[in-house]
Amino acid sequence: MSLGILGTKLGMTQVFDETGKAVPVTVIQAGPCTVTQIKSPDTDGYTAVQLGFGVVKPKNLTKPELGHLAKTGAPPLRHLREYRLAAPAHLTLGQAVTVTNFTPGQIVDVRGTNIGRGFSGYQKRHNFGRGPMSHGSKNHRQPGSTGAGTTPGRVYPGKRMAGQLGNKQVTVRKLTVVKVYPDRNVILIKGTVPGKPGALVSITPANLVGRKQG
Amino acid sequence: MYAQEIIRQIEAEYLKSTLPEIRIGDTVKVGVVIQEGGKERVQPYEGVVIARHGTGINTAITVRKTFQGVGVERVLLVHSPQIESIKVLRRSKVRRAKLYYLRDRVGKATRLKQRFDR
Numbered sequence: 001m002s003l004g005i006l007g008t009k010l011g012m013t014q015v016f017d018e019t020g021k022a023v024p025v026t027v028i029q030a031g032p033c034t035v036t037q038i039k040s041p042d043t044d045g046y047t048a049v050q051l052g053f054g055v056v057k058p059k060n061l062t063k064p065e066l067g068h069l070a071k072t073g074a075p076p077l078r079h080l081r082e083y084r085l086a087a088p089a090h091l092t093l094g095q096a097v098t099v100t101n102f103t104p105g106q107i108v109d110v111r112g113t114n115i116g117r118g119f120s121g122y123q124k125r126h127n128f129g130r131g132p133m134s135h136g137s138k139n140h141r142q143p144g145s146t147g148a149g150t151t152p153g154r155v156y157p158g159k160r161m162a163g164q165l166g167n168k169q170v171t172v173r174k175l176t177v178v179k180v181y182p183d184r185n186v187i188l189i190k191g192t193v194p195g196k197p198g199a200l201v202s203i204t205p206a207n208l209v210g211r212k213q214g
Numbered sequence: 215m216y217a218q219e220i221i222r223q224i225e226a227e228y229l230k231s232t233l234p235e236i237r238i239g240d241t242v243k244v245g246v247v248i249q250e251g252g253k254e255r256v257q258p259y260e261g262v263v264i265a266r267h268g269t270g271i272n273t274a275i276t277v278r279k280t281f282q283g284v285g286v287e288r289v290l291l292v293h294s295p296q297i298e299s300i301k302v303l304r305r306s307k308v309r310r311a312k313l314y315y316l317r318d319r320v321g322k323a324t325r326l327k328q329r330f331d332r
Contacts, residue, residue, distance in 0.1 A: 010217040014271060016228055020247065020295035027221050186220060197217055 003083050004204030005030045005097055006053035007187070009112070011197045015178065015188065025178050025188040028110075030203060032185060033097040034074045039082070048084045049091055052077030053200075079200055099180050099187045102203070106177045112194035112201035116167025126160040170194040174206050225271040230293050234300060236275060238263055239308035239326050244277060244290060245298035256298045259288060262306075262326065264313035278316060280324070285317060305329050 007030030014022045037050035058066060058076045069077060072093045102108065122128040122143045131139030143162075146155045172193055179188040193201055236242065240263045245256040261279030264287070268274050271293050278287045290297055306326035316324050 011221050013221050013225055015224070016293075016295050019249075022291060022294065027217075027224060029217075029220065181224075184220065184223075186224070188224070 002205045003049060003085060003091075003097065003101070004051075004202050005099065005101060006033050006051055006079055006081055006200065006202055007031065008054075009193055009195055009197050009199045009201050010186075012192070017178075023178055023190055024192075025190055026193045028187050028189060028193070028201060028203065029185055030187045031096070031098045034072070034077065035091050035093055035095045035097065036069060036072050036074050036077065036080060038091060038093060046084070047086065048082045050080055050082045051097055052080050054078035081202055083204070098182060099185055100182050102177050102180055102187060102205075104177050104179055107174050107206040107208070108177055108189065109171055109173045109204050109206050110175055110189060110193040110201050111169065111171045111204070112199050114166050114168060114170045114194040115196055117165040119163060120165035121162045122160070125162060125165045128160075174208075222270070228271055228293060233292060234302050236263055236266070236292070236300065236302065237305060237332075238266060238311055238313060239306040240302050241304040241306070242275075242277060243299075243301045243303055245300075246288075246290070247296045247298050260303070261286075261288075262313070262316070264316055265311075278313075280320075305332060 007028040010027040010029055012024065012026050014024050017023050031053065033051040033053045035049060036052040039046060039048040039050070041047060052069065052074055054077055055075050056078045060078070061069075061076050066076060069075070074094060117124065121141055123130060123141055128143060131137055131142055133140060146159055146161075172191070175193070176190040177187060178190050181187070187203065189203070195201065241260070242263055243258055243260045246259050247254055248257050259277065259279075261277040263275050264278045265276040266273070267276075272291070273293060274289050274291050276287055276289050278285060280286070292300065305328065307329040308326060313326075
Protein backbone atom coordinates (compact mmCIF):
# COMPACT_ATOMS: atom_id res chain seq x y z
CA MET A 1 0.00 0.00 0.00
CA SER A 2 1.11 3.53 -0.61
CA LEU A 3 0.60 6.74 1.26
CA GLY A 4 -2.84 8.20 0.82
CA ILE A 5 -4.71 11.15 2.20
CA LEU A 6 -7.83 11.62 4.31
CA GLY A 7 -10.61 13.93 3.30
CA THR A 8 -14.24 14.91 3.59
CA LYS A 9 -16.69 14.35 0.79
CA LEU A 10 -18.29 17.70 -0.05
CA GLY A 11 -20.70 16.71 -2.80
CA MET A 12 -20.92 16.19 -6.51
CA THR A 13 -21.02 18.44 -9.55
CA GLN A 14 -19.83 18.33 -13.13
CA VAL A 15 -16.97 19.98 -14.98
CA PHE A 16 -16.02 20.12 -18.64
CA ASP A 17 -12.89 18.43 -19.98
CA GLU A 18 -10.64 19.70 -22.82
CA THR A 19 -12.91 18.21 -25.48
CA GLY A 20 -15.93 19.92 -23.95
CA LYS A 21 -17.50 16.77 -22.53
CA ALA A 22 -19.23 17.05 -19.15
CA VAL A 23 -17.49 14.91 -16.52
CA PRO A 24 -19.34 13.98 -13.30
CA VAL A 25 -17.02 14.64 -10.37
CA THR A 26 -17.03 14.25 -6.60
CA VAL A 27 -15.56 17.19 -4.72
CA ILE A 28 -13.40 16.07 -1.80
CA GLN A 29 -11.72 18.36 0.71
CA ALA A 30 -8.57 16.35 1.37
CA GLY A 31 -5.96 17.24 3.92
CA PRO A 32 -3.85 18.84 5.09
CA CYS A 33 -3.07 15.70 7.08
CA THR A 34 -0.37 15.48 9.73
CA VAL A 35 2.00 12.57 10.15
CA THR A 36 1.25 11.61 13.76
CA GLN A 37 3.18 8.37 14.09
CA ILE A 38 5.71 6.35 12.12
CA LYS A 39 5.66 2.66 12.96
CA SER A 40 8.86 0.69 12.56
CA PRO A 41 9.65 -3.03 12.80
CA ASP A 42 11.72 -2.43 15.96
CA THR A 43 8.91 -0.93 18.01
CA ASP A 44 5.72 -2.10 16.33
CA GLY A 45 6.69 -5.14 14.27
CA TYR A 46 5.76 -3.57 10.94
CA THR A 47 6.19 -0.35 9.00
CA ALA A 48 3.33 2.09 8.62
CA VAL A 49 2.53 5.76 8.77
CA GLN A 50 -0.32 7.19 10.79
CA LEU A 51 -2.04 10.28 9.41
CA GLY A 52 -4.33 12.60 11.33
CA PHE A 53 -7.08 14.72 9.79
CA GLY A 54 -9.78 17.11 10.93
CA VAL A 55 -8.84 19.73 13.52
CA VAL A 56 -11.24 19.84 16.47
CA LYS A 57 -11.36 21.52 19.87
CA PRO A 58 -9.18 19.83 22.50
CA LYS A 59 -12.24 19.20 24.69
CA ASN A 60 -13.68 16.92 22.00
CA LEU A 61 -10.84 14.41 22.38
CA THR A 62 -9.93 12.14 25.26
CA LYS A 63 -6.78 12.69 27.29
CA PRO A 64 -5.07 9.60 25.82
CA GLU A 65 -5.79 10.89 22.32
CA LEU A 66 -4.44 14.35 23.18
CA GLY A 67 -1.38 12.80 24.77
CA HIS A 68 -0.69 10.73 21.67
CA LEU A 69 -0.95 13.80 19.43
CA ALA A 70 1.10 15.97 21.82
CA LYS A 71 4.09 13.68 21.22
CA THR A 72 4.40 15.02 17.68
CA GLY A 73 3.19 18.51 18.45
CA ALA A 74 0.16 17.96 16.22
CA PRO A 75 -3.06 19.92 16.77
CA PRO A 76 -6.07 18.01 18.15
CA LEU A 77 -7.20 15.80 15.27
CA ARG A 78 -10.43 13.86 14.98
CA HIS A 79 -9.45 11.07 12.62
CA LEU A 80 -6.33 8.90 12.67
CA ARG A 81 -5.68 6.35 9.93
CA GLU A 82 -2.74 4.13 9.17
CA TYR A 83 -1.14 3.45 5.79
CA ARG A 84 1.19 0.48 5.43
CA LEU A 85 4.36 1.59 3.67
CA ALA A 86 7.43 -0.39 2.74
CA ALA A 87 9.84 2.47 3.39
CA PRO A 88 8.49 5.57 5.17
CA ALA A 89 11.97 7.12 5.28
CA HIS A 90 10.99 10.25 3.38
CA LEU A 91 8.44 11.19 6.03
CA THR A 92 9.06 12.91 9.33
CA LEU A 93 6.79 13.26 12.35
CA GLY A 94 4.55 16.31 12.17
CA GLN A 95 5.01 16.66 8.42
CA ALA A 96 1.97 17.85 6.48
CA VAL A 97 0.54 15.65 3.72
CA THR A 98 -1.43 17.62 1.14
CA VAL A 99 -3.28 17.04 -2.12
CA THR A 100 -0.12 17.93 -4.06
CA ASN A 101 0.77 14.22 -3.78
CA PHE A 102 -1.88 13.62 -6.45
CA THR A 103 -1.82 14.71 -10.07
CA PRO A 104 -4.69 15.02 -12.57
CA GLY A 105 -5.09 11.82 -14.57
CA GLN A 106 -3.81 9.63 -11.75
CA ILE A 107 -5.77 6.45 -10.95
CA VAL A 108 -6.82 6.22 -7.30
CA ASP A 109 -8.84 4.06 -4.93
CA VAL A 110 -11.29 5.77 -2.59
CA ARG A 111 -12.32 4.09 0.64
CA GLY A 112 -15.12 5.16 2.92
CA THR A 113 -18.27 4.13 4.75
CA ASN A 114 -21.28 3.84 2.50
CA ILE A 115 -24.74 5.18 3.30
CA GLY A 116 -26.39 3.11 6.04
CA ARG A 117 -29.89 1.84 5.33
CA GLY A 118 -30.47 0.00 8.60
CA PHE A 119 -32.09 -3.42 8.82
CA SER A 120 -33.41 -3.92 5.31
CA GLY A 121 -35.58 -6.58 3.77
CA TYR A 122 -34.90 -9.02 0.98
CA GLN A 123 -35.97 -6.77 -1.86
CA LYS A 124 -33.90 -3.75 -0.93
CA ARG A 125 -30.84 -5.67 0.27
CA HIS A 126 -30.57 -8.44 -2.32
CA ASN A 127 -32.89 -7.35 -5.14
CA PHE A 128 -35.31 -10.24 -4.58
CA GLY A 129 -38.53 -10.21 -6.56
CA ARG A 130 -41.83 -9.42 -4.96
CA GLY A 131 -44.82 -11.69 -4.40
CA PRO A 132 -48.30 -11.00 -5.77
CA MET A 133 -49.88 -7.96 -4.13
CA SER A 134 -53.49 -9.16 -4.48
CA HIS A 135 -55.74 -12.21 -4.73
CA GLY A 136 -55.11 -12.97 -1.02
CA SER A 137 -51.48 -13.90 -1.56
CA LYS A 138 -50.16 -12.57 1.80
CA ASN A 139 -46.71 -13.05 0.27
CA HIS A 140 -45.85 -9.46 -0.56
CA ARG A 141 -42.21 -9.09 0.48
CA GLN A 142 -41.39 -12.61 1.71
CA PRO A 143 -38.12 -14.36 0.81
CA GLY A 144 -39.49 -17.57 -0.72
CA SER A 145 -37.74 -20.84 0.00
CA THR A 146 -34.54 -20.82 2.04
CA GLY A 147 -33.50 -24.31 0.95
CA ALA A 148 -34.44 -27.98 0.93
CA GLY A 149 -36.23 -29.82 3.81
CA THR A 150 -35.11 -32.62 6.12
CA THR A 151 -31.99 -33.12 4.04
CA PRO A 152 -29.87 -31.07 4.81
CA GLY A 153 -32.14 -29.98 7.69
CA ARG A 154 -30.50 -26.56 7.97
CA VAL A 155 -30.11 -23.35 6.05
CA TYR A 156 -26.81 -23.14 4.26
CA PRO A 157 -24.42 -20.42 5.41
CA GLY A 158 -24.38 -17.43 3.09
CA LYS A 159 -28.11 -17.65 2.33
CA ARG A 160 -29.17 -14.15 1.45
CA MET A 161 -31.53 -12.81 4.08
CA ALA A 162 -32.71 -9.53 5.60
CA GLY A 163 -30.24 -7.62 7.73
CA GLN A 164 -28.03 -4.56 8.03
CA LEU A 165 -27.55 -2.83 4.69
CA GLY A 166 -24.85 -0.23 4.19
CA ASN A 167 -22.84 1.65 6.85
CA LYS A 168 -19.98 -0.60 5.92
CA GLN A 169 -16.49 0.10 4.60
CA VAL A 170 -16.40 0.15 0.81
CA THR A 171 -13.54 0.74 -1.61
CA VAL A 172 -14.26 2.17 -5.03
CA ARG A 173 -11.31 1.25 -7.21
CA LYS A 174 -9.63 2.85 -10.21
CA LEU A 175 -11.17 6.29 -10.17
CA THR A 176 -9.49 9.11 -12.06
CA VAL A 177 -8.29 12.36 -10.50
CA VAL A 178 -9.73 15.16 -12.63
CA LYS A 179 -8.31 18.23 -10.94
CA VAL A 180 -6.35 19.25 -7.85
CA TYR A 181 -6.63 22.60 -6.08
CA PRO A 182 -3.63 22.84 -3.71
CA ASP A 183 -4.66 26.29 -2.45
CA ARG A 184 -8.09 25.09 -1.33
CA ASN A 185 -7.05 21.54 -0.39
CA VAL A 186 -9.69 20.25 -2.77
CA ILE A 187 -9.47 17.33 -5.18
CA LEU A 188 -11.96 16.41 -7.92
CA ILE A 189 -12.41 12.71 -8.63
CA LYS A 190 -14.41 11.36 -11.55
CA GLY A 191 -17.37 9.30 -10.47
CA THR A 192 -18.98 8.52 -7.14
CA VAL A 193 -17.40 7.77 -3.78
CA PRO A 194 -19.00 6.09 -0.74
CA GLY A 195 -21.05 8.01 1.81
CA LYS A 196 -22.99 11.23 2.01
CA PRO A 197 -21.49 14.73 1.91
CA GLY A 198 -19.50 15.15 5.11
CA ALA A 199 -18.33 11.54 5.14
CA LEU A 200 -14.68 10.69 5.82
CA VAL A 201 -12.93 9.16 2.82
CA SER A 202 -9.41 7.91 2.27
CA ILE A 203 -7.79 8.40 -1.14
CA THR A 204 -4.83 6.21 -2.08
CA PRO A 205 -2.99 5.65 -5.35
CA ALA A 206 -4.71 2.71 -7.05
CA ASN A 207 -3.71 -0.76 -5.95
CA LEU A 208 -3.19 -2.21 -9.42
CA VAL A 209 -3.14 -5.98 -9.05
CA GLY A 210 -0.59 -7.70 -11.25
CA ARG A 211 1.37 -4.57 -12.10
CA LYS A 212 2.24 -3.11 -8.74
CA GLN A 213 4.17 0.11 -8.62
CA GLY A 214 6.28 1.36 -5.70
CA MET B 215 -23.31 25.90 3.72
CA TYR B 216 -19.54 25.66 3.54
CA ALA B 217 -19.41 22.64 1.21
CA GLN B 218 -21.85 24.21 -1.26
CA GLU B 219 -19.73 27.38 -1.27
CA ILE B 220 -16.63 25.44 -2.39
CA ILE B 221 -18.60 23.57 -5.04
CA ARG B 222 -20.00 26.82 -6.34
CA GLN B 223 -16.51 28.30 -6.62
CA ILE B 224 -15.33 25.29 -8.64
CA GLU B 225 -18.34 25.52 -10.94
CA ALA B 226 -17.81 29.26 -11.38
CA GLU B 227 -14.60 28.59 -13.35
CA TYR B 228 -16.62 26.76 -15.99
CA LEU B 229 -19.59 29.10 -16.23
CA LYS B 230 -19.96 31.37 -19.24
CA SER B 231 -20.38 35.02 -18.39
CA THR B 232 -21.65 36.20 -21.76
CA LEU B 233 -24.85 34.23 -22.16
CA PRO B 234 -27.94 36.04 -23.41
CA GLU B 235 -31.07 35.82 -21.33
CA ILE B 236 -32.85 32.75 -22.67
CA ARG B 237 -36.55 32.42 -21.98
CA ILE B 238 -39.08 29.76 -22.80
CA GLY B 239 -40.57 30.23 -26.26
CA ASP B 240 -37.53 32.03 -27.64
CA THR B 241 -36.33 31.14 -31.10
CA VAL B 242 -32.59 30.68 -30.75
CA LYS B 243 -29.69 30.04 -33.06
CA VAL B 244 -27.09 27.87 -31.36
CA GLY B 245 -23.59 27.26 -32.70
CA VAL B 246 -22.75 23.66 -31.86
CA VAL B 247 -19.11 22.57 -32.19
CA ILE B 248 -18.82 19.21 -33.92
CA GLN B 249 -15.76 17.05 -34.56
CA GLU B 250 -15.34 15.78 -38.10
CA GLY B 251 -12.32 13.64 -38.86
CA GLY B 252 -10.02 15.51 -36.51
CA LYS B 253 -11.36 18.87 -37.63
CA GLU B 254 -13.66 21.10 -35.65
CA ARG B 255 -16.41 23.18 -37.12
CA VAL B 256 -19.45 25.04 -35.87
CA GLN B 257 -22.86 23.85 -36.96
CA PRO B 258 -25.77 26.22 -36.47
CA TYR B 259 -28.93 24.79 -34.95
CA GLU B 260 -32.07 26.87 -34.87
CA GLY B 261 -35.29 26.19 -33.02
CA VAL B 262 -37.70 27.06 -30.23
CA VAL B 263 -36.72 26.70 -26.57
CA ILE B 264 -39.47 24.49 -25.18
CA ALA B 265 -37.95 23.69 -21.78
CA ARG B 266 -35.20 24.72 -19.47
CA HIS B 267 -33.87 22.48 -16.70
CA GLY B 268 -31.17 22.53 -14.08
CA THR B 269 -29.36 25.42 -12.47
CA GLY B 270 -25.80 26.68 -12.43
CA ILE B 271 -23.41 24.61 -14.49
CA ASN B 272 -26.20 22.10 -15.06
CA THR B 273 -28.48 24.49 -16.94
CA ALA B 274 -29.78 22.88 -20.09
CA ILE B 275 -32.33 23.93 -22.69
CA THR B 276 -34.43 21.77 -24.97
CA VAL B 277 -34.52 23.25 -28.46
CA ARG B 278 -37.15 21.94 -30.87
CA LYS B 279 -37.40 22.38 -34.59
CA THR B 280 -39.15 20.64 -37.41
CA PHE B 281 -36.74 19.30 -39.99
CA GLN B 282 -38.14 17.80 -43.24
CA GLY B 283 -41.46 17.20 -41.51
CA VAL B 284 -39.87 15.41 -38.57
CA GLY B 285 -39.70 16.98 -35.12
CA VAL B 286 -36.15 17.21 -33.78
CA GLU B 287 -35.28 18.08 -30.17
CA ARG B 288 -31.83 18.63 -28.76
CA VAL B 289 -31.00 19.05 -25.10
CA LEU B 290 -28.07 21.45 -24.85
CA LEU B 291 -25.96 22.26 -21.81
CA VAL B 292 -25.69 26.01 -22.22
CA HIS B 293 -22.39 26.31 -20.31
CA SER B 294 -20.69 23.56 -22.32
CA PRO B 295 -17.63 24.54 -24.40
CA GLN B 296 -19.30 22.61 -27.22
CA ILE B 297 -21.88 25.38 -27.43
CA GLU B 298 -19.95 28.08 -29.24
CA SER B 299 -22.67 30.73 -29.31
CA ILE B 300 -26.33 31.28 -28.53
CA LYS B 301 -28.30 34.04 -30.21
CA VAL B 302 -31.91 34.89 -29.45
CA LEU B 303 -33.68 35.65 -32.74
CA ARG B 304 -37.26 36.11 -31.58
CA ARG B 305 -39.17 36.15 -28.33
CA SER B 306 -42.72 34.93 -28.01
CA LYS B 307 -45.62 35.19 -25.64
CA VAL B 308 -46.11 31.91 -23.82
CA ARG B 309 -48.07 30.95 -20.72
CA ARG B 310 -46.23 27.74 -19.83
CA ALA B 311 -42.76 26.94 -18.49
CA LYS B 312 -42.66 23.77 -20.61
CA LEU B 313 -43.99 23.90 -24.16
CA TYR B 314 -44.38 20.14 -24.55
CA TYR B 315 -47.78 20.69 -26.18
CA LEU B 316 -45.92 21.76 -29.33
CA ARG B 317 -44.94 18.10 -29.83
CA ASP B 318 -48.54 17.21 -30.60
CA ARG B 319 -48.98 19.99 -33.13
CA VAL B 320 -47.89 20.38 -36.72
CA GLY B 321 -47.70 23.23 -39.18
CA LYS B 322 -49.55 26.41 -38.48
CA ALA B 323 -50.59 25.31 -34.99
CA THR B 324 -46.97 25.41 -33.77
CA ARG B 325 -46.74 29.16 -34.26
CA LEU B 326 -46.12 31.25 -31.15
CA LYS B 327 -47.27 34.84 -30.81
CA GLN B 328 -44.28 37.16 -30.92
CA ARG B 329 -43.70 39.64 -28.12
CA PHE B 330 -41.62 42.77 -28.48
CA ASP B 331 -41.37 44.05 -24.91
CA ARG B 332 -38.27 42.05 -23.94
